[in-house]
Amino acid sequence: MRSREVFGLLSRKEAQERANIERVLEANAASVAFAGTVLAATVHKRWLMLPVLVTGFLFQHALQGWCPRVPVLRWLGYRTSREIETERVALKALRGDFGKIAPPDAERQRSQPCASGCAIVANPSSSR
Numbered sequence: 001m002r003s004r005e006v007f008g009l010l011s012r013k014e015a016q017e018r019a020n021i022e023r024v025l026e027a028n029a030a031s032v033a034f035a036g037t038v039l040a041a042t043v044h045k046r047w048l049m050l051p052v053l054v055t056g057f058l059f060q061h062a063l064q065g066w067c068p069r070v071p072v073l074r075w076l077g078y079r080t081s082r083e084i085e086t087e088r089v090a091l092k093a094l095r096g097d098f099g100k101i102a103p104p105d106a107e108r109q110r111s112q113p114c115a116s117g118c119a120i121v122a123n124p125s126s127s128r
Helices: 003-007 012-018 021-042 045-064 070-076 081-095 105-110
Strands: none
C-alpha cells in the first residue's frame, strides 16, 4: 500500500477532480484567516487585517459568486459544482446508464430514429 493511500493524500489531479471552486475557496479562506490570527497574536496586531480581508472576499463570493481568487482557480483547472455534475451526467449518458429509461415497445413503433441513433418520440398530445 502506498503512503498516499495510508494518509489519505491526493495528487493534484485527483484533488481537482474531487474539489470544486467553493470548497477550495472555503479551505483557503479558513487557512489564511487562521494564519493571520496566529500572526496577530504572536507577531503584531497589524496581521489582523489579513483575516478581515479574507473574510470580506469570502462574503463577496457568497453574495456575488465571484472574488479575486476565482480567475486564478479557473486557470488552475478547478470547476464549479454545477460543471462537475453536468460532466458526471454526460459521462453516465455516454456509458449507457440511462438506457433503461427507454419508451415502452408500443411507443417505439411511433418513434423516429435521429442521426445519432437515439429515438425521438412524437408527443401524443401534439398529433391531435
